[in-house]
Amino acid sequence: QKEVEQNSGPLSVPEGAIASLNCTYSDRGSQSFFWYRQYSGKSPELIMSIYSNGDKEDGRFTAQLNKASQYVSLLIRDSQPSDSATYLCAVRGSNYKLTFGKGTLLTVNP
Amino acid sequence: GAVVSQHPSRVICKSGTSVKIECRSLDFQATTMFWYRQFPKQSLMLMATSNEGSKATYEQGVEKDKFLINHASLTLSTLTVTSAHPEDSSFYICSAMPQGNRANYGYTFGSGTRLTVV
Numbered sequence: 037q038k039e040v041e042q043n044s045g046p047l048s049v050p051e052g053a054i055a056s057l058n059c060t061y062s063d064r065g066s067q068s069f070f071w072y073r074q075y076s077g078k079s080p081e082l083i084m085s086i087y088s089n090g091d092k093e094d095g096r097f098t099a100q101l102n103k104a105s106q107y108v109s110l111l112i113r114d115s116q117p118s119d120s121a122t123y124l125c126a127v128r129g130s131n132y133k134l135t136f137g138k139g140t141l142l143t144v145n146p
Numbered sequence: 147g148a149v150v151s152q153h154p155s156r157v158i159c160k161s162g163t164s165v166k167i168e169c170r171s172l173d174f175q176a177t178t179m180f181w182y183r184q185f186p187k188q189s190l191m192l193m194a195t196s197n198e199g200s201k202a203t204y205e206q207g208v209e210k211d212k213f214l215i216n217h218a219s220l221t222l223s224t225l226t227v228t229s230a231h232p233e234d235s236s237f238y239i240c241s242a243m244p245q246g247n248r249a250n251y252g253y254t255f256g257s258g259t260r261l262t263v264v
Contacts, residue, residue: 070252079152079239079258080190124189132178132243134253138189 038063040127042137050145055112057140059125062106069101069108072124074139080124084110115144149173150242152256159230159263167225167259169240175220176242180253181213184237196223230263237261 039062049055057071068087072080086092086099086108098111108127112119125137149172159165169179177198182190194215195203202215212234214226223242227234237260241253 068252072255077260079255082252082254085252133180133192133195134241135192136189 038066038127038129038135040125040135040137042123042125042140044138044140046141046143048143048145049115051115051117053115053144055115055119055142055144057110057112057123057125057142059108059110059127059137060106061108061125061127061135063127063129063135064103064106065130066127067130068128069099070126070128070134071097071099071108071110072126072136073119074122074124076122112142115142117144117146120144148242148244148254150240150254150256152240152259154259155257156260157262159261161231161263162229164226164228165230165261167227167238167240167261169223169225169242169256171221171242171254174242174244176223177220177245178243179217179223180241180243181215181223181225182239182241184239184258190239193225198223227261230261232263235261235263 041060071084074080084099086101092099096113100109120143122139122141124139126134151170179196181193184190193208196215196217198217204210217223239258240256
């Protein structure tokens, strides 16, 4: 059973702070890793993808991948109230299917 | 680029009727599309993998005769919920996998269909 685990939260941070979201996965054969943002009642929106060990930065977002530890994280710098959403970690296996974690609800307080 | 259109966005139907949901890739070809279901406050659960020109592959526990999937072209997949019952009420979301290396950059999701069976 391929599993993706996330802290369910909720995670609450003040505006301007750094939000840190974590994810672990069980399938060592996983190829690519994604972070999606999902607002309530909406479908997921891709915000970051990463498939090599290390950090990948895109604006205020930084994804970190450690395949040896089977761990992927997302940092959101200078958090804004508009970042308040559920963040879904998704892992793609060799069969091209995405397995999602349960998501972490992030609230950024003004 | 990589836009996926899903219709309808919301549908209410009577118990026992069938509902068809369409998923189109607008600016790319997708030989593979995925159908998910999401219940309130839960994550996305993969229902089936739709492959152009061949039968869909269903996840364990998903009734293939109830959730009919057709992927007749490289840009269109449809999910038909047959003989819908109130327990089928959920948020159905499709996603499309771009061909080739573009798949490494993630899959695009449709806007979802909120199905309510009364």
